Amino acid sequence: MAKPPLSMKPTGWFQVAWSDEIGVGDVRTMKYFDQELVAWRADSGRITVMNAYCEHLGAHLGYGGKVVGEVLQCPFHGWQWNQQGRNVCIPYQEHPNRGRRIRTYPVVERNDSVYLWHDVARREPYFDAPDVFAAFGDGSSAADYYPQQRLYRRSLELHPQYVLENGVDFAHFKFVHNTPIVPVFTRHDFGDAVSYVDFTITFEGDDGQRIEDVNSGVQAVNGGLGIAVTKSWGMVDNRTISAITPVDEFTSDVRFMVYIGRPGAGAGSDPARVERKAREFGQEVIRQFTQDIEIWQHQRYSDPPALATAEYEGFTAIRTWAKQFYAEQCYEEG
């Protein structure tokens, strides 16, 4: 296995599920950042992600644990744990154990996803998980798009940073995605935990065209290493979310989501056909992403890399930016 020299426990927001995978009353087991976790949804609809083991005698709450109103009840002796991980009831004793707490994680639900904040130093979230609509400040919303199309690949040998580095890697588009010409980056803003990359790109025409004449492109917003959202312009209206979450020291789960814009009023008299076309285009966007995955899952992180002159600035910027998410790795997990 190609264990990446980069830490698999970076700080930030990471997707751990889709919202519709965890209904009210559901308890779902998962493993991320080398931790056994459970996610459960209370009657109020609120979701909690916590370490999986009961602080009493260590039962795994994901195997028989039950949601009771707003708490999770352990299958072993019925102790109940609230959304802060506090013990609130021992059924055979008057007082709960107020001292013991199961570790919980900050969670947000956004764009049909469940995002978890991971930080080995246990700081509170200090940046926001990007929203595929709000991030672009254009007043758009899910109502303007067909339902999300999804790709889910489990436990691949790749690191989240590989995926982010695509955002400066102009040279791969021609070879991996068969674009006719090399795209040009028009914005690289790595000043903050949330970073911005824009580029001009086309998937059409031949290699005789000039990039200056291309009228289409992509804007990307990276919320740390875990979540990147994109918006296209000048081509079929699409938005994407890529979300890469470390599972253990070797592998990550990859989730990729595509939204295709609904046509404006009056356009197209055959809604079923328009929707089918949108579906096909979404699948094409997903197919292009799988071309990247094929590279990433067999890649070995090269550090320092051998770079062409034109690559130096972008790769240096993104790798310097990425370092902030590996800070304070000496804290113990638990």
Ligand code: FES
């Ligand atoms: S192990 Fe959970 S209640 Fe005993």
Ligand SMILES: [Fe+2]
């Ligand atoms: Fe790519």
